[in-house]
Amino acid sequence: MTSFVFRRQVTVEFGHCDPAGIVFITRLFQYFDTSTWMLFEAALGVDQRDFNATFGILPLVDVRASCMKPLAFGEVIEIASRVTEFRRSSFHVEHHIRIDGELAVDGGETRVWAVRNKDDPEKITARPVPDEVIARFER
Amino acid sequence: MTSFVFRRQVTVEFGHCDPAGIVFITRLFQYFDTSTWMLFEAALGVDQRDFNATFGILPLVDVRASCMKPLAFGEVIEIASRVTEFRRSSFHVEHHIRIDGELAVDGGETRVWAVRNKDDPEKITARPVPDEVIARFER
Amino acid sequence: MTSFVFRRQVTVEFGHCDPAGIVFITRLFQYFDTSTWMLFEAALGVDQRDFNATFGILPLVDVRASCMKPLAFGEVIEIASRVTEFRRSSFHVEHHIRIDGELAVDGGETRVWAVRNKDDPEKITARPVPDEVIARFER
Amino acid sequence: MTSFVFRRQVTVEFGHCDPAGIVFITRLFQYFDTSTWMLFEAALGVDQRDFNATFGILPLVDVRASCMKPLAFGEVIEIASRVTEFRRSSFHVEHHIRIDGELAVDGGETRVWAVRNKDDPEKITARPVPDEVIARFER
Numbered sequence: 001m002t003s004f005v006f007r008r009q010v011t012v013e014f015g016h017c018d019p020a021g022i023v024f025i026t027r028l029f030q031y032f033d034t035s036t037w038m039l040f041e042a043a044l045g046v047d048q049r050d051f052n053a054t055f056g057i058l059p060l061v062d063v064r065a066s067c068m069k070p071l072a073f074g075e076v077i078e079i080a081s082r083v084t085e086f087r088r089s090s091f092h093v094e095h096h097i098r099i100d101g102e103l104a105v106d107g108g109e110t111r112v113w114a115v116r117n118k119d120d121p122e123k124i125t126a127r128p129v130p131d132e133v134i135a136r137f138e139r
Numbered sequence: 140m141t142s143f144v145f146r147r148q149v150t151v152e153f154g155h156c157d158p159a160g161i162v163f164i165t166r167l168f169q170y171f172d173t174s175t176w177m178l179f180e181a182a183l184g185v186d187q188r189d190f191n192a193t194f195g196i197l198p199l200v201d202v203r204a205s206c207m208k209p210l211a212f213g214e215v216i217e218i219a220s221r222v223t224e225f226r227r228s229s230f231h232v233e234h235h236i237r238i239d240g241e242l243a244v245d246g247g248e249t250r251v252w253a254v255r256n257k258d259d260p261e262k263i264t265a266r267p268v269p270d271e272v273i274a275r276f277e278r
Numbered sequence: 279m280t281s282f283v284f285r286r287q288v289t290v291e292f293g294h295c296d297p298a299g300i301v302f303i304t305r306l307f308q309y310f311d312t313s314t315w316m317l318f319e320a321a322l323g324v325d326q327r328d329f330n331a332t333f334g335i336l337p338l339v340d341v342r343a344s345c346m347k348p349l350a351f352g353e354v355i356e357i358a359s360r361v362t363e364f365r366r367s368s369f370h371v372e373h374h375i376r377i378d379g380e381l382a383v384d385g386g387e388t389r390v391w392a393v394r395n396k397d398d399p400e401k402i403t404a405r406p407v408p409d410e411v412i413a414r415f416e417r
Numbered sequence: 418m419t420s421f422v423f424r425r426q427v428t429v430e431f432g433h434c435d436p437a438g439i440v441f442i443t444r445l446f447q448y449f450d451t452s453t454w455m456l457f458e459a460a461l462g463v464d465q466r467d468f469n470a471t472f473g474i475l476p477l478v479d480v481r482a483s484c485m486k487p488l489a490f491g492e493v494i495e496i497a498s499r500v501t502e503f504r505r506s507s508f509h510v511e512h513h514i515r516i517d518g519e520l521a522v523d524g525g526e527t528r529v530w531a532v533r534n535k536d537d538p539e540k541i542t543a544r545p546v547p548d549e550v551i552a553r554f555e556r
Contacts, residue, residue: 013447013450013451013454014157014158014450014451014454014465015157015163015164015165015447015450015451017157017158018153018154018156018157018158019153019156019157019158019159019160019212020158020335020337021158024154024311025154025307025311025338025341026154026304026305026307026308026311027304029303029304029307030304030430030432033302033303033304033430033431033432034430034431034432037430037431047491048431048490048491049489049490049491057298059298059345059348060303060345061344061345062342062343062344062345063303063342063343064340064341064342064343065340065341065342066339066340067337067338067339067340070337072466073158073465073466074464074465074466152308152311152312152315153311153312153315153326154308154311154312159474159476163450164446164450164477164480165443165444165446165447165450166443168442168443168446169291169293169443172291172292172293172441172442172443173291173292173293176291176292186352187292187351187352188350188351188352196437198437198484198487199442199484200483200484201481201482201483201484202442202481202482203479203480203481203482204479204480204481205478205479206476206477206478206479209476211327212326212327213325213326213327292435292436293435293441293442293443295435295436296431296432296434296435296436297431297434297435297436297437297438297490298436299436302432303432304432351436
């Protein structure tokens, strides 16, 4: 487990909520995806827009979420994100959403470290995660 | 106004609706966008995936919607879409959403007929709408 | 594992896709959620709109997806959904997305069988899944 | 035109963008809707969650957007929102999205000032916008 944690606050928007008045499941994964981009931007000091050119792409292979407490319209939630494991050419990120300090959603995602083929940008190839990348997640 | 009308039925999904239990405004424009793709696919006989390569891209410049009647979860709506005007290098599409034959939403969008620059795909250039394209919308 | 499988075809819409040109992760869970509603509607013969009044609500507690193959704009995918287990007051649904018969996404969700309190609709209470409900998933 | 302008910055998220790499049209209306909620919250000093109970609901009747410049992934945009007109029982909000001070999107929406019927919450009735509400938008 790496030590660098990226935290941000999000206010639940009206349009994020379903007829039950709570955050619709799809939105959790929007929150997670954006937090992963921000986590890498913060850890590596690379603007999101330059990330692909500098490092590669990070296709999702596994995602999950466990919901302990519904998130309601107007609530301010805190999302804490951390790389829990770097494997050879993939890594796992955990996302914890808390309301008033209480864990509401426990989520996770596994992504591949990959680059596009120069000759055929439609094709991607998994690559070992560079050591200097891993080092940046230790603070 | 061209004579070819593309019609499709959509069932309003739970996740399309907001805490008031009705279709959230953003979804109307998802419905419209997809109907425009399907309208061009049907009129021109070109698969959506090949459209850009064959003809070009169709960036939106203006969109609007007037809501007369809310659309609720589980309702079956009919979306009728038609090109109402071809201008030199743009065109206007109207979208009418009806429930049980009654007009619920009256929407419209204006798009530019454009191609990507071969040397710099980030740049796009407006082009006259080809006559053979316009002809396909008259049935 | 119950025997009733609900299958539907979905064409991947332009607005479902991200800058990489493939279905954005959030959309998978929109597909799954809607398939679960349709599965229950088909198995129980109850209109989605009457479901809550007749049976109760089905809050999500766990969701997951494993992505084997990206889904691209314009592709026709098949989603097959089935209740794999009824527990006392919850159940698990598996969703398989296939392209040309090949498994592309393997997803799942666990939901609670619950009802709203009559005196306080904000509060919900888990209830045993009725035997007659379970019976309808055996065909 | 009222004088109170609500401004906020939004960073365009990866999941807001379409295969062309720019903000998909539906997201503009998510930005606008949330800005309207925040505008009223700021002007009236009422938490979004208490708004309906205190004042009423604000169903959309007309929305529109004109796109002058595409919004790209990772860009920081500024959204400025202002009530341009209060009519008897409706009002108009304009939303201007700027990038580096340059107008990129010019949008607008008309909403009805309405309350739910106490006896039948499914029904809503338009009401005159209270004078004390209008006064709060003059600063």
